[in-house]
Amino acid sequence: MYLGVDCGTQGTKVVILDPEQARIRGEGQAAHELISAANGRREQRVEWWTHAFRQAYRQALDRAGIDGRAIRAIGVSGQQHGMVLLDRAGAVIRPAKLWCDTESAAQNAQLVAQLGGEAGCLERLGLVPATGYTLSKLLWLKQHEPEAFGRIGTILLPHDYLNYWLTGECAAERGDASGTGYFDVRTRRWAPEVLALIAPDGRLERALPRLLRAEEPVATVRPALARELGLAEGVLVASGGGDNMMGAIGTGNIADGIVTLSLGTSGALYACTERPPVLSSPLVAPFCSSSNAWLPLICTMNLTGVVHQVRTLFGYDLERFQQEADRAGIGAGGITLLPFLNGERVPALPRASGSLLGLNTQNLTPANLCRAALEGTTFGLRHGLDLLRASGIRCDSIRLIGGGARSPLWRRLVAEILDTQVVCPRVGEAAALGAAIQAAWCEQHQRGTGVSLAELCGRFVALDPDSAVTPEAGAVARYRDAYQRYRRHLNQLHPDA
Structure with missing residues (x-):
């Protein structure tokens, strides 16, 4: 069995994919709260995501009528562009600013101008950062919450954070990383020189997680969390991705x-x-x-x-x-x-x-x-x-x-x-299904079976x-x-x- 998770703006959805029957065995969902203000602020607390994950997972497991130890791998889809910040001890610094947060519109315009306008952005990144991308949120934080900015140890996206919560490891995947504003979509690498416009001392570059290919796992589920969720030891957590990237697979x-x-x-x-x-x-x-x-x-x-x-x-x-x-x-x-x-x-x-x-x-x-x-x-x-x-x-x-x-x-x-x-x-639930398919691809790749993503999509979509x-x-x-x-x-x- 493969677990697919989609952590969106309104809630978290979980599906359990049965590879033998090529169908969804169980589904669950739980709603999220939203911090909203007239100035464009849209934020969520990460503990709302993990609480919703637990609720939706339990629902899906009950409806599937299976033992959690049958799950072999987990894939996570997440809303893109969000900013989740950890301090150097791995603790969350503040609520996550979301993709739909427009509070940093002025900062985005400032950074686009510093990069040389649209032409300069295309030359450096292959795209033009929009308001809502992670990049402008970092400059907003520096200008409005300097104490929090000074504590940054790691910068994650929402799906990266859930992978961190599951495994204790910080990593990023190239599809979701594309929407940060500090990633070159042509070379598929971080663009630290863009972050240097905000922090010339390199502190933000040092806060970037390692990058994975799509078929690579982050790690396995933490033993304590595996026991809580009733999972077997060694359950793989796939690289996952943004909700649109997982929706494409799904x-x-x-x-x-x-x-x-x-x-x-x-x-x-x-x-x-x-x-x-x-x-x-x-x-x-x-x-x-x-x-x-x-x-x-x-x-x-x-x-x-x-x-x-x-x-x-x-x-x-x-x-x-x-x-x-x-x-x-x-x-x-x-x-x-x-x-x-x-x-x-x-x-x-x-x-x-x-x-x-x-x-x-x-x-x-x-x-x-x-x-x-x-x-x-x-x-x-x-x-x-x-x-x-x-x-x-x-x-x-x-x-x-x-x-x-x-x-x-x-x-x-x-x-x-x-x-x-x-x-x-x-x-x-295409994003959750896509995450489950990607989890299957990742697990099969680790086992060296040679099954392609196209074969899996042909079987499950x-x-x-x-x-x-x-x-x-x-x-x-x-x-x-x-x-x-x-x-x-x-x-x-x-x-x-």
Whole structure:
């Protein structure tokens, strides 16, 4: 058995993968709290993650009906870009700042300028750091919490921290490391000269963990924790990776032509490629994958949260919300929502707020506002797919995951706005499944069996034909008009975006 763990913004999910039956035997999940402030602060305490891990693990084990000693390896997926700091004794210094924390927007702009603007960033790193990357959080800490900054002994990402908690060893994996802002995605190495802009004395370079290849383990589970969890001795902990990298593995997105789209708290579009991508825009993040290739990616900051807020505004449950949105029809009666409630990354507007445009006495209805929420968030993803395609990424089909993928209406919107066939994997928890598959790959690699990641994905990733949506030509044309209206509004309000 293999254990896959996904520590996300809203909660931790655990799956137990049975390699003999090629199916998930048990699942569990537990919610996280969130520290949030109007200035853009988004933080979590790491003990919330480990508590949720224990809860979700126990649920999954009970539902699988197995003994924990049957588990051979563990893989961890984590939300990207977070900053977890340990002191020199290995204790956590402060709450983790998350991917969606925009408090360091000013520091990110300062560092990008110091690196020589977009051109200088591309030359040094192969990408342009965005607000939310780990790099700007470190400068923010130096400026706002110098005492905490002075105590830094090790810098970890969220999934790195969970691996540390499991094993007692500090390590990083190249896919997740790509989103720090101090990693060169072309050479797949740390870029300590970037950290020297914050700390010229080299203290931050010395705080970096060792880097692993995707198929390498971190170590084995600590004996005391293994006893607590009922695991056998010597259970391997795989390198793991960021949630998008694990989502790619969990959707079988390890070859050209497949695009994974996640409809979650954020919206993410990514595609695996064996070649370093040629960037058409600094908004495309040419991350490394957790399969030793590349995973060019775009991420929007506002997705299911926007839908939730509009739904809550009218007191609708999910079924009523979808009924109203469906009744409104394509184009939301001429209403356009720029859904930047939490700033935005694509386009790069970290300080933006949302805008509702095109209102009149005829179209101001709850149904049209519900539809505008779905369309506005999906138009941002269309923008992102256009950027990926312009960077040479082929998109033959989209594999849709995340909470929003459960909505037949939203699946149809995605297919017709992006003009691409859409299908969902049978296992919706793609990041947790990807982590379990990577754990199997790592364990098999250690045993020298020669099993490839492609073979494992072929065995464990299955698509749901009942979820497939083929875009209808008439709807595609009408959405094209609505999308152009969205782009006109965007350009008028944010001409530099």
